[in-house]
Every structure is written in C-alpha cells, then in structure tokens.
Amino acid sequence: MLLDMAAEAHPGRIAVTCDGSNLSYASLRGAAGQAARRMSAAPAGQPPAAHAAWLDTNSLATPVALFAAAYAGIPYVPLNYRLTAAELQELLARIAPAWLAAGPAALDRMTLPAGIQVVPSAGLVAGSAAQPAAASPEAPQDPRAIAVQLFTSGTSGTPKAAVLRHENVLSYILGSVEFGSAGEEEAALVAVPPYHIAGISALLSSTYAGRRVVLMREFEPREWLHLLAAESITHAFVVPTMLVRILEALRGERRSFPALRALAYGGGRMPLAVIERALEVFPGVGFTNAYGLTETSSTICLLTPEDHRAAAGAADALARQRLGSVGRPLPGVELQVRGAGGVVQPAGEAGLIFVRGAQVAGEYRGTGSLLDEHGWFATQDRGWIDDEGYVFLDGREDDVIVRGGENISPGEVEEALLAHPAVSDVAVVAAPSEQWGEAVAAVVVLGAGQAASIAVLQQWVRERLRSSRVPETIMFRDTLPYNETGKLLRRVLRQELRNRAG
Amino acid sequence: MRTLKPGLKLRSAVCASEVMVIRAPGTPAVLACGGAEMLASGEGAPAGVALDNTRAGGTLIGKRYVDATDRLEVLCTKGGAGTLELDGTALEVKQAKALPSSD
Numbered sequence: 001m002l003l004d005m006a007a008e009a010h011p012g013r014i015a016v017t018c019d020g021s022n023l024s025y026a027s028l029r030g031a032a033g034q035a036a037r038r039m040s041a042a043p044a045g046q047p048p049a050a051h052a053a054w055l056d057t058n059s060l061a062t063p064v065a066l067f068a069a070a071y072a073g074i075p076y077v078p079l080n081y082r083l084t085a086a087e088l089q090e091l092l093a094r095i096a097p098a099w100l101a102a103g104p105a106a107l108d109r110m111t112l113p114a115g116i117q118v119v120p121s122a123g124l125v126a127g128s129a130a131q132p133a134a135a136s137p138e139a140p141q142d143p144r145a146i147a148v149q150l151f152t153s154g155t156s157g158t159p160k161a162a163v164l165r166h167e168n169v170l171s172y173i174l175g176s177v178e179f180g181s182a183g184e185e186e187a188a189l190v191a192v193p194p195y196h197i198a199g200i201s202a203l204l205s206s207t208y209a210g211r212r213v214v215l216m217r218e219f220e221p222r223e224w225l226h227l228l229a230a231e232s233i234t235h236a237f238v239v240p241t242m243l244v245r246i247l248e249a250l251r252g253e254r255r256s257f258p259a260l261r262a263l264a265y266g267g268g269r270m271p272l273a274v275i276e277r278a279l280e281v282f283p284g285v286g287f288t289n290a291y292g293l294t295e296t297s298s299t300i301c302l303l304t305p306e307d308h309r310a311a312a313g314a315a316d317a318l319a320r321q322r323l324g325s326v327g328r329p330l331p332g333v334e335l336q337v338r339g340a341g342g343v344v345q346p347a348g349e350a351g352l353i354f355v356r357g358a359q360v361a362g363e364y365r366g367t368g369s370l371l372d373e374h375g376w377f378a379t380q381d382r383g384w385i386d387d388e389g390y391v392f393l394d395g396r397e398d399d400v401i402v403r404g405g406e407n408i409s410p411g412e413v414e415e416a417l418l419a420h421p422a423v424s425d426v427a428v429v430a431a432p433s434e435q436w437g438e439a440v441a442a443v444v445v446l447g448a449g450q451a452a453s454i455a456v457l458q459q460w461v462r463e464r465l466r467s468s469r470v471p472e473t474i475m476f477r478d479t480l481p482y483n484e485t486g487k488l489l490r491r492v493l494r495q496e497l498r499n500r501a502g
Numbered sequence: 503m504r505t506l507k508p509g510l511k512l513r514s515a516v517c518a519s520e521v522m523v524i525r526a527p528g529t530p531a532v533l534a535c536g537g538a539e540m541l542a543s544g545e546g547a548p549a550g551v552a553l554d555n556t557r558a559g560g561t562l563i564g565k566r567y568v569d570a571t572d573r574l575e576v577l578c579t580k581g582g583a584g585t586l587e588l589d590g591t592a593l594e595v596k597q598a599k600a601l602p603s604s605d
Binding site: 288 | 577579598
C-alpha cells in the first residue's frame with residue numbers, strides 16, 4: 001500500500017538506485033506485483049509458500065522482494081547471508097514452505113531443506129522496466145497479518161523470530177514520515193544489510209517520503225564516501241562502527257559533501273569522541289541519533305539535529321552530556337524507566353526501559369506477545385531519563401555485573417576509561433571471581449602509538465568512580481570483536497576471560 | 503452504515519478518493535465522501551449518485567483525516583474531489599509533527 005501510494009503520486013520518480021541502475025516507483029510496483037504472483041503460485045503438488053525469504057546482499061531486487069511479500073500476503077524474512085550453511089539450513093527449515101530469493105554465492109554452499117522454492121534474486125528485476133506497470137494484486141487488508149519476520153542474532157542459543165505486523169510497521173511509518181515530503185533531489189544512502197531492521201525501515205520510510213534510495217551491496221567506507229559525492233546523497237544512516245571506519249578512511253583528507261544534509265546513526269553505543277569528531281568533519285550536516293529495536297519496528301527515540309547543536313555548543317557539562325543521549329521518545333511512543341519491583345523511577349534514577357505504542361510489536365514466533373497486560377514492552381536496556389525528558393542508555397540488562405551483590409553497569413566504567421587519552425576503545429564485562437561472584441574486567445584497545453599500564457588505568461578509574469568500579473582485571477587487545485552491524489560481542493570477551501582464569 | 507475496522511479499504515462512490523481505516527470507534531457509522539457513503543471492495547455505486555458540490559472540499563493522498571472526537575482516523579491512499587464525513591460531520595486533516603529522518 002505504501003508503494004501503491006508512491007507509484008500513484010509520482011510514478012516516474014526514481015525509487016531506488018544500485019550499482020548505477022535505477023527503478024522508478026512504477027517499475028518497482030510492477031516488478032513487485034509480478035513477483036507476488038509468482039510467490040502465490042505454488043509448484044504442482046506442493047503447498048503455497050508461507051514465507052518469502054531473502055538471502056543475498058542488497059540489490060535493486062531487495063525492495064522488490066520486500067513489497068512483493070506484502071502483495072502476496074506472506075511475511076518477508078530476510079536472512080543473514082553471513083551465517084554458516086548449517087545455521088541457514090536450520091532457519092530455512094523453520095520457515096518452510098517458503099519462497100527463497102537468493103544470490104548464486106549463497107546457494108552454492110548448501111543443500112536446501114524440503115519445501116524451499118528458489119528463485120535467483122536478480123531475476124526479480126529483469127525485464128520489469130520494459131513492462132508497463134501491471135495492476136498490482138489487491139494487497140491484503142488484515143492489519144494483524146505479519147509483515148516482517150526477523151531472526152535475532154541469537155547471542156545465546158537458538159535465534160528467536162521477531163515478528164512485526166502490518167499495523168506495527170504502518171504505525172511507525174505514519175507516525176514518523178510525512179507522505180511525499182521529500183524533494184525530487186533527495187537521495188538516501190542505505191548501507192545497512194537487508195536483514196537489519198534499519199535496512200527495512202529505511203526502504204519503507206524513503207518510499208513513503210518519495211526519497212530515492214541508493215543501496216550499497218555491502219558497506220565499505222571508501223565506496224560509501226565515493227557514493228556520497230557521486231550520487232549527491234542528501235540523507236544517510238550508519239551504525240557506529242561504520243562511522244568509525246568512515247572517519248578513519250577520511251583521515252587527513254579535507255573533503256566536502258555539499259549535498260549532504262542529514263546523517264542519522266543508531267544500532268549500538270556511539271562513543272562521544274566519535275560523534276564529536278564527526279560533527280567537526282561534516283560541518284553543516286544535521287545529525288540524528290535514533291534509538292530503536294527490531295521488536296519496536298525501528299526508531300522509538302530521537303536526538304534531533306537541534307539537540308546535537310545545542311549540546312555541542314553548550315558551556316555547562318550537563319547540557320553537553322546530552323550528546324551522549326538517545327533523545328526523546330517519538331510522539332506515538334511512551335517510555336518509562338522502572339526500578340526494583342517495577343516501580344516507575346523519577347528523573348535521573350536508573351532502571352530498566354519499558355516502551356508502549358502501536359509500533360511496538362514485542363512478539364516472537366512461537367513465544368507470543370511479550371507485552372504486559374497494559375501493553376508495555378521490556379526492552380532489556382538499562383537507562384535513565386533526565387529532567388527534560390532526554391533518555392540515556394546504560395547497556396543491556398544481561399551485561400550488568402553483579403559484584404558481591406552490587407549492580408555495576410559496564411557503561412559508566414567504559415565512559416571513564418574512554419576518557420583516558422591512550423584508550424581508543426574499551427569493553428567492560430563480568431569476569432568470574434571466587435570472592436565476589438563476578439568481578440569487573442576491562443578489555444582495552446590502545447590508540448596507535450599509545451601506551452598505558454594496567455596500574456595507570458586502574459588509578460585513572462579510582463580517581464573518577466567508586467572503588468568497586470575499578471577493574472580488577474585489565475586485558476589488552478588489538479581490536480574488540482564487533483559483528484558486521486556493529487554490535488559488540490561481549491560474550492566472546494567473557495569467554496576469553498573465563499579461559500584465562502581457568 | 504457499516505462497522506469500520508482498522509485495515510478496511512474504502513473508495514468514494516462519486517470521486518477518485520480512496521482511504522484506509524487506521525483507527526475506528528467499533529460502532530456502526532456512515533463514512534461518506536462527496537455526499538455519498540463510501541464503498542468497500544466489490545460494492546457498486548448506487549444508480550444516479552453524484553458528487554454533492556457542497557461537499558467537494560477534496561482529499562489529498564498521504565493525509566490522515568480524523569473526526570472531532572479523535573476516534574476515527576483514515577489515511578487517504580488516493581486523492582479525489584469529495585469531502586470526507588463521518589455521520590454527516592466533515593473530518594479534519596490530522597496535523598503531523600515534523601520529525602527528522604532517522605533511517
């Protein structure tokens with residue numbers, strides 16, 4: 001329906017660009033309608049597809065598959081093409097009977113489970129431009145139908161299948177995007193992979209706004225910078241690790257990107273030093289910090305460009321601290337911080353973050369809804385709200401270190417260590433301790449050519465925080481383990497520390 | 503008269519307007535456009551029905567329309583010439599808060 005409206009309002013406008021090829025809104029709608037008919041037609045003697053899966057990098061065909069699934073009335077299930085063959089086989093078996101659009105590289109390395117009907121992803125686009133925009137199949141009208149199913153990265157055990165219904169996704173889009181509000185010159189660079197919620201929401205928001213999407217097959221910092229200039233990009237979204245790599249790629253170079261107006265970031269903790277540097281490197285660009293989860297249909301809080309400017313220019317430390325905030329909730333989202341026993345915390349007091357609103361799905365396949373009786377969803381994120389309503393995050397609930405009965409949030413120790421001039425990156429995790437149950441351990445990456453001893457870093461923390469926060473163990477590493485979308489893999493570090501202790 | 507439900511798609515009997523129900527009161531009501539009750543999929547316009555020129559304020563694609571009590575909300579998915587009305591009272595355009603692009 002979102003695509004129908006865009007194709008109705010500006011059929012000839014370019015909807016999406018990838019590798020220099022384009023699809024207009026009318027062509028995209030035509031290709032999606034055609035793909036939907038193929039999805040709905042089951043091969044002889046087989047049940048019709050119950051899911052439409054995508055297993056490839058980004059391409060022109062990615063939005064075709066996304067919208068085709070909606071037309072066919074089945075959930076769109078983008079899979080992580082970086083998983084092993086065994087992991088993918090297991091996920092495919094869970095969604096069979098399914099229609100699978102895949103690239104050749106993905107198919108060569110595995111045997112498909114029963115009930116998977118494969119089509120080459122490139123074939124979804126071929127010929128669509130030459131055909132007139134066929135009348136789209138009547139899109140299903142059930143707002144409770146599942147629009148998107150995303151497998152979580154499964155940091156512990158079997159990946160969970162997060163479910164977003166059409167009503168959740170539509171509520172997010174209608175609540176945050178004005179239809180057709182983008183100028184014809186606007187272009188959004190999308191570099192997040194297709195199986196990330198931000199990759200999906202970017203396609204939907206841009207389609208609704210009428211903003212051309214420039215898709216990167218896979219993120220690479222030099223290519224990202226090249227596209228920024230070559231495609232006159234006006235809007236872009238990056239996860240923190242991408243921004244770090246972009247700043248590294250730019251080092252020493254003075255380049256200006258006159259078309260760029262807005263740079264949004266989210267999907268993980270953004271170190272203050274990185275965002276401060278980015279504000280210098282991209283002067284005149286409006287920065288937006290977006291906080292959201294897969295389970296909430298993407299963004300629930302925004303730190304706006306005005307907030308960034310106010311915080312960066314502020315003289316007092318408290319206002320400047322807001323640069324590290326994720327901003328305030330969207331108009332359609334309520335947010336609470338709850339402490340022990342579920343009591344709602346006053347401003348400034350930390351606890352667990354709960355959200356409520358029509359875009360909040362909070363549901364997994366097989367487990368059902370995780371919303372409480374009043375519709376609140378526990379994000380599993382810790383945080384607090386300041387007296388003007390700005391939300392600050394303080395790590396995941398699971399990452400809290402319980403040292404002798406005292407709860408220690410890794411975030412505050414990490415911030416303290418990051419402020420040391422020799423430290424370029426740091427993760428604080430729990431290490432096993434006979435005396436305390438868990439002890440504070442820090443894994444530190446030093447900046448190029450920098451040196452700092454364990455004792456110096458411990459003293460640095462002792463001068464800034466309570467003594468219980470001083471890491472008993474400090475381990476040095478060349479880099480920290482992040483996954484490809486910028487999530488820090490704390491479990492890898494915890495395991496290394498356990499191995500070292502054992 | 504029909505019970506309006508979220509997800510229901512309706513089209514005008516007298517102009518090009520089409521809407522989708524976003525929120526609804528759950529009680530039977532008449533949603534009209536251009537002076538004639540709107541039609542669901544498969545329903546035909548009654549013979550002789552025409553656009554009422556006193557109810558021709560027009561609809562705009564992408565705008566959300568709400569009633570005065572804020573119980574009904576529809577999204578205009580195709581613009582047209584008629585005015586949207588719930589039980590005889592014109593709907594109003596819902597003002598959206600401008601947000602920066604976040605994805």
